Amino acid sequence: MAINNVVSVQRNFLTRNRKIAWTILLAIISFALFLGVFFAGIKAGLPLESERKLASKVAKEFIASCPVTDPGDESARNACGEKLGQSKLLTKVMAPTFVWGRQVNVNDYDVVKNRTMTKFNPFVWRKLYASTFMFTGTFTVEQVHDWQGRLLTVAHIPYKFRNKMDIGSYPYPFWHSKIKWDTYQQSKELLVVINEGKIYGALRSLEQDLNRDYVSREWDGRWHWINKEGKAEPHVTLYSALFSKNNPYVEQLDTAFRELEVNSREYNCATCHHPSNPAKISPLGFMIYPNQTLTMRHKIVSVIRSDRMPPAATIGDAPHNTQYIPPGIADETKRLHLLKLAETFEQTADKALAFEGQSID
Template sequence: MLSLLVLLGTLGVWDRYLNFLQAEELPDSASVDSLEVMAQRYREQVQPIVKAKCFACHSATEERPFFYHVPLVSYVSQPYVDEKIQRARVNFDVANDFPYRRRSSALEFIFKIQHAVEANAMPPLAYKTLHLGHALSSAERELILRWAAETSISLERSGTQEVRPSIAGIPSEELPHVIAKGIIAACPPAAPDDEEARDLCAERLKGFDVLRDAMKEPFLWSRQKYEGDFGFEHTSATFMNPLVWRTVYMSIFSFESNYRVEKIGGLTIIHLPYHFRNKLDPGSFPYPFWHQPAKWDAYQTTVELLLVMKQDRVIGALRSAESDESRPRVHREWDHEWTWRGKDGGEEPHFTLYQNLFSRENPHVQDLDRSYRRLSEAFRKHNCLACHDPENAAGMRILELFNFPNQALAGRNRILRILQDNEMPPLGGIKDEQHRAELLTLAKDFQQHANDALRFENENYVIQDEVAAK
């Protein structure tokens, strides 16, 4: 069972971060400070409190409670304390400075502190009982929360400064309708086993410039948990590259003509009734969805695709929570293999390969494929793919897939930042600097070839998650 510490990180923090991605634009009165100024304010106001009250668990300090060293008791106390500290550090390691090099990392850091203090969950009760004087005072709680609120507002405001031009000159009120009609025209109803119809749908969506230009990266993809809830904060979302999502994922659906557009607060929702192409060849799916029978069943019975728009940009998509249990189903058994060889000896699923994603004229595909395979092999050595696959063994709320070529595109910038800051694997990152340097070289190579290939296809998006500082 996950501890409270892990829950704070995987639930509350990502809820706030996903809410931030969907939030309405902040008022003009909000202040905007540089990241360096925010970091200095953290060092002066918050870090002294954090060091006094949090370092015992959330850092690599050798400090241990008295009962850790008591003979006989230590047989029980040491494994217990070590496990708690390990979980605490995996969730939130405060030994370093405020992560001001990158806006999204800074937001995540703020939200973790803010959530813990608001819930009065940190330090936890058991710790406060054994460490008198380590509870946060009212003045300390007020100072931390004020700093978190002011800094997060400044960060969020700094992300809304750009003026985004309209999409192909289409007025905002008409854009959702143009997108919906274009998708329906690209992927009309067809037999669930019609491979040609799926291929044509994918090709049309690839060339649908209005949808392409409206999409953000990373693109959020998940299933709606509750009818009427169009946020991603209650879901386990996956970060996707927009080209990959609309050509590889969206094309496994065919769409009816009776769409509708709905306004919910600051969001616009495009409802697209669909039918799932459940009789395609196994290699025509992005990966074997049937690795989880419930997921495969949900794909077959769900009735709508929901495109979520904010400020004229499509930020993500949801398979609706509404289902039709009378829809015909196809039973599939998973053989516990993510990849396999087809009858012709080729790699499957073939829709995950760059050669099937990019145009034949794209001169960067071979270099991109080679750079991905080198990086993937290095990741495998460090056991990264044990978590970053569709099985999601770590239970991450935000999942990034690295075990398939095209799905790794969404992480090309974040991979580099994680390696530069040495944040993964948890608890100190990669210990061997030579290995980390090798991975950094491979990651930079992959990022460069990926960007070159995407630019050739005119896949230039509004990037939600900026690249790490050089």
């Protein structure tokens, strides 16, 4: 009897120990799985509260910098652009190359595969483009996955558009395309797209308010013009409008750009790199306006150095009378001269941006 009791006690003891051991083992496995998911999530940019907090800070920065005023108030626009341009937060979190366009599909915030995108230096976009918006004071934050499974954190910031300014106060004539002009005026939100702590792009929302005050404009076919005072337009595209008055590199940069632009005309660079985008480049980079060409400064040097542009072409009317023209600049002396001009433009632009406290990509 005593022996049976001892055996029974031992069995109960072993059973309890097994249960405890299994409980501990399962706890360890669960914790290990949690850690794996957690760190994988950080690597893949999965939902993190810090990302939502960043989106909220970004939205509040736009709202505080650009409150709603009269849509024709140029001084308010300038003040907005100055605040956005000098924002330490936005300078820190915006990617070196920023893309901007319109949302094409509902709930699609992927700025990589979107074919409407144009790339900009973030400082240029903030001062020149974002400043055309006025923010109503509210915002929401959403987290969604793109087609590659990456988590995108999107700040939805309702806005109104400054549609009554002088035509030279816009980065270029948006009204060359009715679709574009309409989306600027009638889109309800600015959608700021964040991934892994960086703002990679922004979109004008697909959702529109057709009851907004609408201003019709007709394009006269000109990308550039001279105003009644004899000054170049659009005036906001000039370096003097972008950089601070005490920036010592503005005049040098303007000279460098003009020399590069004049010498590149025979290669028709601006034929493709302008707002109408006949070659359907995505993302598009502009080469017809001084401050918007800053985005392309490194690329221009790269393609001239590697002799990859102009692209290959064929000339002739019939299949048997065509001639293949290889890519690049045939005259080596001209190529080297153009490369030197491009390098001067690139280096001077870097100095001008650094003076403003902007990151040099």
